[in-house]
Amino acid sequence: MELKRYFRKKSPWLLHFNTGGCNGCDIEILAALTPRYDLERFGIKLVGSPRHADILVVTGPVTKQTKDRLLRVYQQMPEPKAVVAVGSCPASGCAFHDCYNVLGPLEKHMPVSAHVLGCPPRPEAIIYGVIKALEKL
C-alpha cells in the first residue's frame, strides 16, 4: 500500500476548469507550464479529459451557469482526486462577492484540498499549491 501511495504522488495530471473568472489566473496557470517555471519537470501536464485527471484546478467565482458542469466534471474524475482552488475568486468571490450570478465560495460545492490565494497568484505559488494538494492524495 505504501508503494502505491508513493507512486501516486509522482507526476499527477491536471485538469483545468474556468468557472467564469477574469482569466488572470488561467494565464498564470499557462505560464506555469512554460520554460521559465516548467511544471513538466515534475511530470505534471494538462490533460483534456476528466477521466485522465488526478487534480482538478478551478479558477473563477462559480457562476450559476457553470455550476452544474463543474459538478459533473468533478464526478467524472476517478478516485483518488484532489481539488486546488486557484485565486481569490473561488475562496470568497474576490471583487465579485455581491454579484447575483456568482454563487459563493467553492467550498460550498465540493471539498477543496488546497487554496492558492492571490489576484492572480504567481506561478511559483500555484506550483507550491499543487504540491501541497499532492500530500492529501
Added chain:
Amino acid sequence: MNSNEVAELLKAKVDETKIVNERCLFATSDKKRLKDILEALKSHGVTRISTITGVDNGTSVELIYHFDCKPTLLNLKIFLAKDDLSVPTIIDLFPGAILYERDIMESFGVKVEGHPDPRRLFLPDDWPEGDYPLRKDRKVPTA
C-alpha cells in the same frame, strides 16, 4: 465627418443636439424618425454601429445608439415610455447590431420588432421570465 457636419446632416430629424467636442456629440430624437435618421447616415457612408446602451432613468427607458461616423462618435438617444417598450429593428441597415438588440431585450424587456432571433444571450437558462435585471423598479427576489 466632424461633429458640426453630423449635426448639420441631422438638423431636421432630431429634437436637440449637444456637441461635446469636435469628435463626439449627443442627439435626441424619437422612434418614429429613427429609420429616417439611419437612412440619412447610411447614405453618407456611415456603416459602423458600435453598441446600443440602455438606461432606466425612473420614468422612461432611454436607448442610446452609438455610431462611428469616421471619426466622430454620434450618440443618438431615443426615449421609450415604460408602458410602450418597443422599437423597430435596425439590422436591415446595420447587420452588426444583431447581438446588441438581444442584449437590451433581455436586460430591459424592450421588444425589438422584426428581430430574427430573440433568444436569451447572457442570462442563465433558468432565469425567470419577466425579470429584467437592469431595470430600477425590479423587485430583488429574496434568496
Added chain:
Amino acid sequence: MTLIVPIGPQHPALKEPENFMFEVKGEEIVDVNIRLGYAHRGIEETLARRNYKYNIYLAERICGICNVVHSTTYCQAVEQLAGIEPPERAKYIRALIMEFERIHSHLLWLGVAAHEIGFDTLFMLAMRDREYIMDLRELISGGRVHSGTNTIGGVRRDVRREQVPVVLRGLDKLEESNKYYLKLFQNDRSIIARCANLGVLNKEDAIKYSTVGPIARASGVKWDLRVDDPYGAYPKLSFDVITEDGGDVLARGMVRLREIIESIKICRQVLKEMPNGPVRVPVDIEIPPNETVERTEAPRGELIYYLRSNGSDVPERVRVRTPTYGSFAALKSMFTGGTVAEIPIVLWSIDPCFACNDRVTLVDPKTGMVSKLTLDEIRRLRR
C-alpha cells in the same frame, strides 16, 4: 442530415467556458450557434452600486488579459465627467503600460495559436519570450497581470530613471525574437498549410458586420482608434497602422506580429519624450450630473465605456462594450463552409475573450457577515 457537435464549456481547446453548437454535414460546417453567459458575473449593475474609486479595481477585473485598457478607459471617462485633465507625464506612462499590454496579449495569442495547430515548440518559444514583457510590466507597474497603477487623476507609480535602460534592453530582446516569428509565419510550410485560406472574412462582410480590431485590419479595413480618434498621449506619438488583405487566419497572425513591432517603436518614443512633472492630480469624487462616452483601442479592438453621473460619489450607469462582443456577428460567415478540424484555430484567430463579454448586471443583497469579510479583502487587494 446534420449532426450537432457541441464544443465546451469544458474542452481542451478552450481556455474559458463557452458553448458552441456546430451543425455539421459530414466534415463540413453548415451553421454555428453560440451560447454565451458562462462567465456572466453581473458586473454592470455592481459598478453602479460602488463608488468611483472602488470601481477601478472591479473594472480591471473584467478581464485579466486586457485589464490596463479597461481601467484606463474607465479613469479617462471619470476624468472627463469631472472636467479635469491628468498631467502629461501620467498620459505617457499610461501609453507605455498599454503598449506593454498589447505586446503581451499578442504574444499570448501567438503561443496558444501555435498550440492549437499542433506546433508546440513555437508555443514554448512564444511563452518564453512573453516572460520578458511580464518582467517589464512588473518592473513598471508592480504586478504581473493586474497592474493597479491607474487612478482617477493620473497614475500611482512613477517611472524612475534607472528603470529606463532595463526597459530598453528588454525591448531590444523582444524585437529580435519577433523578427524570427515574422519570418516563420511567412516561410514555414506547416504554418502556412494550417493557417492560409481558413476562416476567410472578406472586406465587405467586415464592414457590414461592424467588426473591430485586428480582424477588421486583416480584411483590409484601415481603422485604428489610436490614429482616428486619438486619446491620452497618442496625438504626439507616430507609428503605422498595419493592414493585410487576405482576411484569413494567416493574415490576422501577420497583423498581430507586425503590431508588436509598432508597439515596441511606441514604447521607445515614450521613454525618450516623456516630460517631467507630477503624475497625479487630486480629484473630488463627488461628480456633478453629466454623461460621457470614451473609447480606446484594446489589443482586440475598440473598447467603449458609457458613463453617467448623478451628483453623488456612485455612478448612475456604466455600460461596457468590449471588443470581442463586436466580433461575434461576423463569426458565422467565417465558419460556414469550413471543416470541423479547423474549428479551434479559426475560433482562436478572432482572439476571443469571453470574460470581457458576459458582464451585464445583476444584484443580490448578501448577508451582512459576508460583506464585512469581502470589504477587508478589497482593502487588502488595494494595497
